[in-house]
Amino acid sequence: MEMKDEPPTIKEGCFVVITRCGYSRLCPVVPGKRILLHKTVFYLDNLVGHSFGQYFEIVNKQLQVCSNTIPESVAFSNNLPDGLMSDSDADSNSDTEEANGNMEENASNQMVTCEELAEMKKKGTSSDEIIRTLVKGSLSFKRKSTFAQSKYVQRKKLKHSEYVLVLKPTIRLLADIFYKKNPGKMQYLRQDAFAMLLAKSNIYPGARVLIVEDCYGLISAAIVEKMNGDGICLQIHRGDQCQSKPCLDAMDFPENILKTFQPVPISLAFKENENEDNAIPIFTKWQQKLQEFEKGEFDSLIIASRFDPRILSEKLLSKIKLSGTIVIYSACIQVLSECFQQLRSSNQVLNLEIMDTFMRYYQILPNRTRPEMNGHVSCGYLLSGIVAE
Template sequence: MIEEGIYVVVQKLGGEHSRVCKFGKKQSILVEKLKFVVDGAFGCPFGLFDVRDGALIPANVSALNQEELTETEGQASCNGQTESASAAASVVENDAALDPAQKRQKLTQEAIVGLKGAGMTTDELVNKLVEGNSSFADRTTFAKDKYIRRKARKHADRVLLLKPTIRQVADSYYRKDAERIANLRIDQLSQVLNFAGIRAGIKILILEQCQGLVSAAVLDRMNGDGMCVHLHKGSQAQAIPCLHSLNFDEKVMNSFYQLPIESLLCKNGPKSEPDQQHLSAESKQRLLARREKEEQLLTVVNANRMDALILALRTIAPVESLQMCYAYLAPSAPLVIYSPFVQPLIDCHQWLKEQGAVNIQLIDGFYRRHQVLPDRTHPEMQQMVTGGFILTAIKVLAPK
């Protein structure tokens, strides 16, 4: 159920982009030029909602089924009308000589805005646009279908409110601003989890600069059984919005530990203490509790060698971080290093060879999205394919 204070994936029906938003009372959200207030979704299950006058209303399932049946019958009748290649070519030539879109469409922008303001649904508006387009009848079957889908996507008044998953969160952040997550694509994230052997009961060290995306994926796979130690610079962890976006319950969050990397390097535990003269009694108590928790965590990390190590870094040199954390890795344990640049991984590759690590691999993956439609399956013309590089290895003990 959708409740106040949780994170929800918001996507316009037929849209290409999604947003991960934290829902609050009277909160207004804008997604692909569609604006609405979220209060109408509280207490409702995740799913499809209609937007009426800026408010959310759960979609009518029976009406949707009837619309889908009508659309399927229409597509079947269109598919029955075959066109020869020569006829299609002549129509394409005629399309090039047609007037601009503004002249071909009888409905003005003001009229369209007025119809939408009067409460006309998307399907009814698209039908009006089809009727008002003077060149629609001269188009090919594929061109007609493309025109209808494009107009339906542009004037859609429905949104999907989805429960966040690691794939949706990763895709949303990658499409919005890939540099914030070090250009980590969803396929490379799955490779990182696979090479690190993430499973229930594992103890793992993670140092990342991907907004908490890697830690969130690890916690999602562990499901509260294991130990995920999230290393960070400074006295407090940096922002990890991807982890918070998945709405993990208390069981899962109890397996997540945050530890300053400087504490991991100090043999006698944390040494740096902030100036406590200007702190309140409550702040001092919280600071003391955090220090005690860090010391207990250090005892566990030092006593039990970690089962895996993941480094996913943008601005920190991976080889330096690897040298800091390598001693805490158990023999025969895997390590995975991700970087948007290849040169830092080459330095790590050389250092691992000197340490006697085995099965060292440097991987560069390729990923493309495809449009899958009848007789129109091909890679998408416009897409981001930027990614990074992955270095994997297995630690072994040096011969005596």
């Protein structure tokens, strides 16, 4: 009889990704911790013991697991609720669309009062029923075009839907969350450029990887996951402690996999403190990791940092073995152009190339398929090459 693996459950102290109406946030499961997601406040106390990938409803600022797999208000997120479609299609309803342009949206068009709405919420009425009541109570809803009806439902769902989806953190989710939160602190490393960086780095189980990054630990987390406990991911960082690596912490790797991650301060790697009085105890603390760094013979060098890549590549190139790969990411092409010239003149790196990627999000809806109106045009550039003698 085959034994099936039980799905992972949410434990106190672990990280979860909370998604609501297209907004996502990475949160630690801490009892009593107040979470604010798109103007909605709730607590995560009731998540412990449940499985990832479930929908929860916010009731009195607490999360309650949904009985149905996909709540109705989520299921018709881009469609109209059953029985509320207008009588004519959007293609043939030109009169309705023309009238919709002259239609004024005001409170007199809504039969449901604020007092009735507050009473429904006080009684614990589900957000599905609240949205249906608001749609049925709108006097102008039937006169709207199909497109306007869908937008109306979307606005009400965004305001009144109390459903959240709880997901287990993955590299893709973390890359999307932190890029949307603050692309500048991610060095404008978008998901497509991130995927290209990993592909060019030639990461595999058992590899020795040398990395310098300032992307919330996203690249290090992806490498550690890829190596699956076999190999070394040695990261050079600023300061005495490796800080600002929430992506690595959020993945919650077991100890046998996390052991491959070995941070080393940049001051020790470049021997900036060797003449200071406190150098001996500091060196003893990092001795094993420094020995791995001095050993060299790394298969890959990855640089995605605020440091000047020309200086880093010059100092670290000798640590990469022959036929090893070097990948440098920067949001500025001028920096990579100068680094390209420096590496080419050294005659130590072959197959040098600078590349960029292009990605555009599309809205896919009936009769409304188009590119998203907002987005970042550039996501940075990659310089890659192969180390030779």
